[in-house]
Amino acid sequence: MKDRYDVIIAGAGVAGLNCALHVPVDKSVLIICKGTPDKSDSYLAQGGICRLKDENDFESYYADTMRAGHGENNPAAVECMIRNSPAVIDGLIELGVDFARDKDGSLAYTREGGHSENRICYHEDCTGKEITAKLMQKVSALKNVEIAPETVMLDIICADNECFGIVALQKSTGGVKKIFSDYTVLATGGIGGVFEKSTNFRILTGDGVAICLKHGVAVDHVNYVQIHPTTLYSEKDGRSFLISESVRGEGALLLDKDFNRFTDELQPRDVVTAEILKQMKKDGTAYVWLDMRPVPEEELKTHFPAIVARCAEEGYDVFRECVPVVPAQHYFMGGIRSDLQGRTTMPRLYAVGETCCNGVHGANRLASNSLLESLLFAKRAAEDIKESYCNADRATALRAAERLDMNEYQNADAILQKYKNDIIRAIKEAENVKSRN
Numbered sequence: 001m002k003d004r005y006d007v008i009i010a011g012a013g014v015a016g017l018n019c020a021l022h023v024p025v026d027k028s029v030l031i032i033c034k035g036t037p038d039k040s041d042s043y044l045a046q047g048g049i050c051r052l053k054d055e056n057d058f059e060s061y062y063a064d065t066m067r068a069g070h071g072e073n074n075p076a077a078v079e080c081m082i083r084n085s086p087a088v089i090d091g092l093i094e095l096g097v098d099f100a101r102d103k104d105g106s107l108a109y110t111r112e113g114g115h116s117e118n119r120i121c122y123h124e125d126c127t128g129k130e131i132t133a134k135l136m137q138k139v140s141a142l143k144n145v146e147i148a149p150e151t152v153m154l155d156i157i158c159a160d161n162e163c164f165g166i167v168a169l170q171k172s173t174g175g176v177k178k179i180f181s182d183y184t185v186l187a188t189g190g191i192g193g194v195f196e197k198s199t200n201f202r203i204l205t206g207d208g209v210a211i212c213l214k215h216g217v218a219v220d221h222v223n224y225v226q227i228h229p230t231t232l233y234s235e236k237d238g239r240s241f242l243i244s245e246s247v248r249g250e251g252a253l254l255l256d257k258d259f260n261r262f263t264d265e266l267q268p269r270d271v272v273t274a275e276i277l278k279q280m281k282k283d284g285t286a287y288v289w290l291d292m293r294p295v296p297e298e299e300l301k302t303h304f305p306a307i308v309a310r311c312a313e314e315g316y317d318v319f320r321e322c323v324p325v326v327p328a329q330h331y332f333m334g335g336i337r338s339d340l341q342g343r344t345t346m347p348r349l350y351a352v353g354e355t356c357c358n359g360v361h362g363a364n365r366l367a368s369n370s371l372l373e374s375l376l377f378a379k380r381a382a383e384d385i386k387e388s389y390c391n392a393d394r395a396t397a398l399r400a401a402e403r404l405d406m407n408e409y410q411n412a413d414a415i416l417q418k419y420k421n422d423i424i425r426a427i428k429e430a431e432n433v434k435s436r437n
């Protein structure tokens with residue numbers, strides 16, 4: 001790793017990778033990630049990615065997104081995302097992403113909760129892996145991009161509300177290094193790692209958000225946390241296994257302890273989650289049942305092979321019996337305040353993907369809008385960097401770096417724990433403010 005790059009991107013999920021892909025090739029780029037490159041939530045996405053099918057669907061897609069978000073969405077951001085969705089999908093197809101097709105060769109669309117139409121493109125039940133692996137292949141081949149796995153951003157280098165790079169720990173050596181850049185992009189994903197039960201990778205603990213809180217970079221709605229209604233109930237520790245909403249979109253039913261239906265399975269996530277929790281309380285159970293048998297056997301095998309296999313590993317034959325499901329933390333709608341170009345309130349610092357809050361999702365994300373949002377706004381951030389490129393003042397950057405006390409970073413575990421605590425505290429404070437209003 002060098003001491004200086006034109007652009008540093010913290011995070012190697014779809015947001016970080018797509019940003020790198022669109023930075024001009026004459027600019028040097030460093031991408032770092034906390035674990036191995038495949039340990040991003042982008043790899044886990046099952047259900048798919050939304051696309052505006054045709055102009056006739058605009059009003060309905062827009063209304064579904066706003067309704068799921070309780071009308072707290074930023075209308076301009078929502079419109080921008082929906083209008084650009086065909087171009088995002090076309091770009092992925094150009095990269096070689098293989099989406100499911102109908103018999104006539106046109107894109108096949110599935111459906112999830114909160115959608116009034118089938119408008120979700122998918123690749124079996126591992127759409128995220130298909131997209132992220134293809135992006136990673138493309139980015140790895142770029143000569144101007146260096147990828148540093150197992151490298152943890154511990155802080156940013158900044159002075160007078162301007163960002164000049166990052167402080168990073170290289171896990172392999174234990175060394176902590178200042179790395180300068182003209183632009184820094186935070187693409188550090190969600191915050192599931194601060195919750196006991198989450199579908200997210202445990203290493204995703206909102207470090208980008210905590211670093212922004214530390215330096216007074218604006219952060220919005222930290223308490224807007226989405227709970228997914230259906231994760232496989234297990235008494236084992238570790239990441240909760242998601243059972244995609246598109247299984248319900250294809251006909252799976254939610255049943256109470258006596259195997260009776262108790263809700264409409266295709267309402268937005270927060271509504272279904274509330275219904276399940278209410279039912280669990282009423283029944284005195286730790287889970288409800290998900291019955292996948294209404295989904296045709298062939299559809300289960302071809303569309304959801306990973307879910308079928310994982311349930312089998314846990315001892316459930318989805319073709320013959322119900323599986324126990326329980327809600328768990330899933331997605332972070334709040335985050336680092338960013339505009340439609342990914343700019344934060346600190347010049348030279350951008351935030352894209354799940355770590356940012358540009359208002360697309362409002363108070364609750366509509367299913368399959370987040371890969372789309374991450375990809376689109378990451379590309380827009382790269383384009384903004386290109387259009388407004390201006391070298392950072394080296395003397396000011398050096399002065400900012402000199403002010404850092406490097407001893408402070410020697411105990412990285414303690415810093416990361418502190419960041420987790422800061423996130424938990426910020427969520428509680430925001431909840432308190434909400435309950436007072």
Ligand SMILES: Cc1cc2nc3c(=O)[nH]c(=O)nc-3n(C[C@H](O)[C@H](O)[C@H](O)COP(=O)(O)OP(=O)(O)OC[C@H]3O[C@@H](n4cnc5c(N)ncnc54)[C@H](O)[C@@H]3O)c2cc1C
Pocket residue numbers: 010011012013014015016032033034035037039040041042043044045046047048049127128151152153154187188189190199200201203204205206207208242330331352353354355367368369370371372374
């Ligand atoms: C199980 C599951 C299923 C999902 N299904 C869907 C779906 O079907 N459709 C959909 O649209 N969305 C889905 N989502 C949500 C979607 O996958 C994520 O919102 C999206 O992938 C986020 O992308 P990202 O690039 O912002 O973050 P991520 O892909 O999570 O990447 C974050 C990156 O940041 C790095 N990082 C974090 N902290 C640091 C640090 N301190 N230093 C260095 N690097 C750091 C990580 O190592 C990682 O590389 C799903 C999520 C989960 C968990």
